[in-house]
Amino acid sequence: SQQGEEDPQALSIQEGENATMNCSYKTSINNLQWYRQNSGRGLVHLILIRSNEREKHSGRLRVTLDTSKKSSSLLITASRAADTASYFCALLSGSRLTFGEGTQLTVNP
Template sequence: SQQGEEDPQALSIQEGENATMNCSYKTSINNLQWYRQNSGRGLVHLILIRSNEREKHSGRLRVTLDTSKKSSSLLITASRAADTASYFCAALSGSARQLTFGSGTQLTVLP
């Protein structure tokens, strides 16, 4: 079953704008991770936030985690055309040995 579910499923913005993607999950987690996938390629890890953290930054990325709402958001600031890709959240539950991925958000950044 899906642990993480992203919304929106697709997002189209202009270059320079910010992009926000949301993720909801069902059970308690150890950490939550965000990945990026260019078309036809493997996934690349972007950022990991632990269950005891509320916010984390990495370059133009900002991730928040609200464990009371079982949700996370990924913000990409000052987007670029090269940010066009699919973005997935993945939740590692407390007892699991594997990550469970959501269905992803397809982000298109128009030049």
């Protein structure tokens, strides 16, 4: 099954700055999802973008999808300390979601 690969593995920024995380994959997809995980907690769904969509917004989140480059990016604008978490892209293959290793985002107050 295919797996998304997030980049960078870790990102540390100051509160108020923007954070960009990238996800690359290898085969065709129906959709790509982004999830967030706070330490010791379960994953929380952020955004689902379909293969025929190029960009999607939700509050301070912006997701782009470039199927020709097989990549997606998650942008968090005006970051807050509460955005500190791990962020995963997830790809659907058959009945399973496959996750990458994630990007650990630290937002310093």
